[in-house]
Amino acid sequence: MRPLDPVTSKQRVAYGLAFFVLFVALWSWATLGGHVSKTFLANPLTMVQEGFDLLTKQGFVYDIGMTIWRVVGGFALAAIIAVPLGVLMGAYKPIEAFLEPFVSFARYLPASAFIPLLILWAGIGELQKLLVIFIGSVFQVILMVAVTVGATRRDLVEAAYTLGAGDRGIIRRVLLPSSAPEIAEILRLVLGWAWTYVIVAELIGSSSGIGHMITDSQALLNTGQIIFGIIVIGLIGLLSDFLFKAFNAWLFPWRLA
Amino acid sequence: MTILKIEQVSRTFPARHGNAPTRALEPTDLIIGNNDFVTILGPSGCGKSTLLRIVAGLDRPTSGRVTLDGRAVTGPGADRGMVFQSYTLFPWLTVRENIAFGLRERGVSEAERNEIADGFIRQVGLSGFENHWPKQLSGGMQQRTAIARALANDPKILLLDEPFGALDNQTRALMQEMLLSIWERDQKTVLFVTHDIEEAIFLGSRVIVMSARPGRIKAEINVDLPHPRSYKIKTTPEFVQLKERLVEEIRTEALKVAEHA
């Protein structure tokens, strides 16, 4: 090992898998070896069994679908509003001066603390769940996009001006393309956070979704199901992250070249 | 006909963090006529870039004014093409798209854009690299693309700020010949900033020597060497003589900088 030395892609996969193998091994040792009580932590085999049961008999696939739709819906709503606003803030300093203090403040409002209020306003339907995710993501995205756009290389902007670009041209042909990869990264990051909001929203006042299943299982002391639910969330996150990354690489080939 | 007039242009950067204001440029006068190739020579920090940026409209003078064909310069525009000291190709555009940037801004059709861009790609010797990203190019190739990008816009005047400053000597010499051959063929009005004495003489029809900070024009020397010039001219007695004269001028300035430092 030397600082910043690259690894081959085969090695990368091997190392990544090794961690999971080690993790499961430790977990098996702790549970199957009788070091931890069954009530607190199910062993891997029980977990797989419970998971299979959930998927085939208890309609867990529907729960997963509901959760994904809520995350994607709330997140898309946030992105549609936040990205243009962030770009405007980054490009036009007066707009930034106008909105930045409020957005910075709103960013620290915990989305989960809004749940009781949102239940009052919007009931316990889908709208309330979408709103939780919306509130949790929108301010973060606005602020991060504004910073990214504002940090566009000045020399590129100046070069574009000397080539005859107007204000519209600067935004459409310099600020946007130069920040686009960063904006895609921001969306990928915040989508990850949106996953935590959705589960919290589903823990309270919900009749479907992964979070709802987890609360139900808690009442039954079924730690196998809880762990299976958590692992499913992790796997979906991993998958969406992977897709997002691949999509970004495809969208911005000039970065990798 | 193109006439660039720089009249009593000065620039003082305002004080910041308790530092005294920086007088970067003393009031300066300079007239650049049609198809002139003027090189500005001066030590580092003497305000060469500042002057060029004011002409480009990227910076405002503290006093004085710049006019191009009688019209006052108030901001950047396509009539003054600029090649920067640093690499400023758009990383998300290919070589061809970079060169066509200004044309596209003007609404030229794609077919015509590509035709013009490919013409300049040939001129600067980048055939075969049309679809490369800037990241895949060497520094010299990037600056050639930047020159082609500025030329493709057909500006009235081309402003170059030490475009070859970061290149090795051999590449630099080749680039000078390339630029000069373009100028000899197409007759452009050029304002070229450098701190390399040989470069200033080889390229210029007129060399403007600037003094150390605060910058002002200290001497103006006509270069009456015949065109077309090849690199061989650098060893002729006339060239060497001019060089000695400029070395002397620059040396006194460099010494001043050293004393103040």
Ligand SMILES: Nc1ncnc2c1ncn2[C@@H]1O[C@H](COP(=O)(O)OP(=O)(O)OP(=O)(O)O)[C@@H](O)[C@H]1O
């Ligand atoms: N934006 C700025 N704010 C404050 N001072 C500045 C600014 N830009 C330039 N200066 C100062 O003005 C002086 C001239 O700078 P300029 O960049 O024009 O020099 P230069 O002749 O191009 O030097 P070099 O050959 O090193 O590029 C320098 O002393 C610099 O510190």
Ligand SMILES: [Mg+2]
């Ligand atoms: Mg400079």
